Amino acid sequence: MDLSNPYIQAALQFLAIFITFNVVLMIVAYTVLAERRILGFIQGRLGPNRVGPGGVLQPFADLLKFIFKEEIVPDKSTRFVYFLAPIIAVTSAMMTLIVYPFGPRVTLPYFGQVELVIARFDIALLYVLAVTSIGVYGIALAGWASNSKYSLMGGLRSSAQMISYELSLGLSLVGVILMSGTLDLYEIVEQQSGWYGFKWNIFPQFIGFVVYLTSAIAETNRVPFDLPEAETELVAGFHTEYSALKFALFFMAEYINMFTVSVLATTLFLGGWNVPGLALLFAPGSIPFAVFSVIGFFVKVFFFLFLYIWLRGTLPRFRFDQLMAFGWKFLLPVALLNVVLTATLVWLGVL
Amino acid sequence: MVPLSWYLALSAVLFTIGAAGVIIKRNAIAMFMCIELMLNATNITFVAFSSFFRDVTGQLFVFIVMTVAAAEAAVGLGIIIAIFRNRLSLDVDDASVLRD
Amino acid sequence: MTILIFLLLAALTIGCAVAMVAQRNPLYSAIALIGVFLGMAGIYVTLAAPFIAAIQVIVYAGAIMVLVVFVIMLLNVEEEVRRPIRLRRLVPLGVLLAAIFFAEAAFIIYFVETSAYNPPPATQSNVGLTASVGTGLFTKYLLPFEITSLLILMAIVGAITLARRVSTLEGGRTRLRATEETRSQTSAD
Structure with a gap:
């Protein structure tokens, strides 16, 4: 594979951008979970810990909930x-x-x-x-x-x-x-x-x-x-x-x-x-x-x-x-x- | 490569649209936006010439035009708000007398 | 490739510009104008002037247009009313003059296109980079730069003076009501 080919370089670049976006979205999802758990800890309560072991699947549950909610347009x-x-x-x-x-x-x-x-x-x-x-x-x-x-x-x-x-x-x-x-x-x-x-x-x-x-x-x-x-x-x-x-x-x-x-x-x-x-x-x-x-x-x-x-x-x-x-x-x-x-x-x- | 004249044509078209907008529009804010469009159209010419002739001067002109536009925005919007306070309308035809 | 990108950006810019003039709701005009500015930033990138492109987005789209949108939202500007064209008889003359103008412009552009001097393409130059722009701005063109900073100072002072004259919108409303009352009184007299 010729790496100096501009089309291959562009394809690699797109792949890199795609991976970055996905990684960042995962980080974001787990930041939300971490926020809820840490806030719970600060306030002397547990926070979401039911979905999956210790609540690790909570972001996906949230996402599913968002998808199935009704779309309301004023x-x-x-x-x-x-x-x-x-x-x-x-x-x-x-x-x-x-x-x-x-x-x-x-x-x-x-x-x-x-x-x-x-x-x-x-x-x-x-x-x-x-x-x-x-x-x-x-x-x-x-x-x-x-x-x-x-x-x-x-x-x-x-x-x-x-x-x-x-x-x-x-x-x-x-x-x-x-x-x-x-x-x-x-x-x-x-x-x-x-x-x-x-x-x-x-x-x-x-x-x-x-x-x-x-x-x-x-x-x-x-x-x-x-x-x-x-x-x-x-x-x-x-x-x-x-x-x-x-x-x-x-x-x-x-x-x-x-x-x-x-x-x-x-x-x-x-x-x-x-x-x-x-x-x-x-x-x-x-x-x-x-x-x-x-x-x-x-x-x-x-x-x-x-x-x-x-x-x-x-x-x-x-x-x-x-x-x-x-x-x-x-x-x-x-x-x-x-x-x-x-x-x-x-x-x-x-x- | 894109020839220089295409950039100039684009600039001319945008400038014309802006100029037509200033004439057609009666709303003070819309006229203001058309003037911004005209300023931007000239910027394209500056940058095009600057990069085709390998001389940075045109881009510095654009820089200065932008600061002028920013100053114009501050004062212009101040004037527009002042007019709106006095007449409760932004129609320039309503603002044809100097006293209130 | 660059030609394709240029054509796309030019189409975006011109389309947004036309939409801006055609829209009667000022907020839609403002959104269209933001589109124009973003398209222009792209065109500056095709001209190998990334610094100007970034400044274009920061100053126009990020500062001036935010201010405009803010004012439109604050004043809750209504749509323009459509009104009859005065000077209806002059419309054919206007169309004729515009046609002549466009013919002239096309003629000139045609000749520029085929003229002897054809400047080289600009993608590989370093003219548009931050360093060269900064060097030019702070050495050869220092005086204009300082003068623009003075201009901005004047604009700040001017904007503040304009904005603080009447403290609330209510002031304008009561004054308007007062003038209307005096007007109706004088007409009644």
Whole structure:
């Protein structure tokens, strides 16, 4: 088989994308289960443990339930937009998955040297920002098209929230970009290898990391920033009028977004697939090195997912005016300060 | 390969549609969107020339056009909201007198 | 292959643009315009300008259009009413002028197509990459860049001044009611 043939390369790429999507969907399904179990543990109860041993088949039971629920479309809804909204939400969430590097360069039999990333290109980080910024429409249009006051309030709140926090999110990444001098995620990760983990961007960019994490939680509409779907005020927010699989799509989009945010945090701040000291055990480029690197990558990602669940079990919700004031009057100035500080240090040659 | 003239033709068609929209539309927000379309149509020409002549200047122009469009969006939508507050309508024919 | 992609994207862009003008519901127009912007981002990619493509999506689709959709939702803008065409007699003249214009444009494009200079294809250049765009922006074109930042500052101040004049929608409504009352009074007098 001639691997340099562009058609075969394209086919391999499609296969890789297909596998990635499926793996991520499985991870998402089990994140939901883990969330319910861990929340149960935090609140001193058991959580779902009936389907399969210890509840491991619960996600599939949920899926079946979603499929067999009745599809209810509100009478006065705007049909086209109503069906378009969940599609936009899921598509924009899944499109970013292809750019993240999840492992180092490895020499495989038959394939030769392979970089463990599906699509590597010059503007990967901007691509992530661009695609995630489309996701706002899913929520805003869902709120508008449902023709219900709770949905509209939820949609308006979420678009306001996402626009506000996108600014500090973007600015918190500028520090990393300034330090590494590239937008290519693979190269950003490679620059963080060595020094037993002390080259990770979290150390010089700690302010940026905290700002990123806070605004990322706000971007994904999770506790303590889950105002768009504050159940005590707005029933279920923008997806009040959605049922069955359309609701499942929104639900999936939210968890995929959590996953991508965690992956981006790992890639940019926690050194991606770099595991401290692994180069002492195995030769870089060998298969065990790659396997342990990939495992290290996923451990970091799962840590962030656990953090999300932990926060949900611990923190109360913000009020909407508090949320806006926090975003604009605290987070944004801190992010700007971080950019100025980093730029000065890079200019002086310290970083 | 796609010849340069195709890009220019696409740009011309989009610009014409935008210009026609500004003339036809009576809703202030719709007119605003048509103006954005016209700005974008010119951007295609800039990028096409820039990449066919291997000169980055055209893309920098696009960058600056985009910032101008963003500024225009902020002020334009502010004006539209102000008009709506005063007249409760976005029809530009209703906003034909300067005093309220 | 590139030609096929270009044709698809161009069809998407033009189709969405026509839909935008044809729609009378502003929200549908906005959705169509988002389609136009995404299609254009694709066209920039075929022109080997990925940076501009990403910026196009971030600025236009991700910021400006979100703002527009937000305003449409906030003001709950109603559909435009269809109204009779004034100046009906000028329509044939308009059609004639448009036909002449299109004939001219087609003529010119035909000649550009067959002209002696045929620029080389652009897929393999590094002009559109982030590094070259950034270098150009911060060296040769630093002054225009700074001026645009000043422009944005002015826009921020302007938008805030415009938005804070009357604190609520209610203010406008009461004022409108007051003017209507005075009008009806004067006509009654």
